[in-house]
Amino acid sequence: MIDPRPEFRSGQARVRQFDVDEPLPVMTIPLLGDDYFDFDFGAAYHKMFSEVFYGNRVNYSDLPLNFDRYSEADQQRILYRMLAVLKAAQAGIDLEKNAPLAVEALSLDEAREQFEAIS
Secondary structure: OEEOOOOHHHOEEOOOOOOOOOOOOEEEEEOOOOOEEEEEHHHHHHHHHHHOOHHHHOOOOOOOOOHHHOOHHHHHHHHHHHHHHHHHHHOOOOOOOOOOOOOOOOOHHHHHHHHHHHO
């Protein structure tokens, strides 16, 4: 988030990093004077995801683009989540009523093997 006051070159930037499977952050946006606005990136993401029906386009059988660029820890988290969704779908569990799903704790190699076996 960039606050260009008092002028762009002397303004401040704030960066908020988060990991895969961690809630999206809420960041305080400075407004005029002492006013501010707490912006919930998670709420915005979920609204866009559900209202534009991006959820219908997600294929949990395919790894995300540039999967190899994620850290090993994030690759592991992504595979955990994908496996949970694939296994729930195979078991006929209603994903709309049973979210969030519990994930198994596996090594990255075990998660890859299971993913390859069921995807």
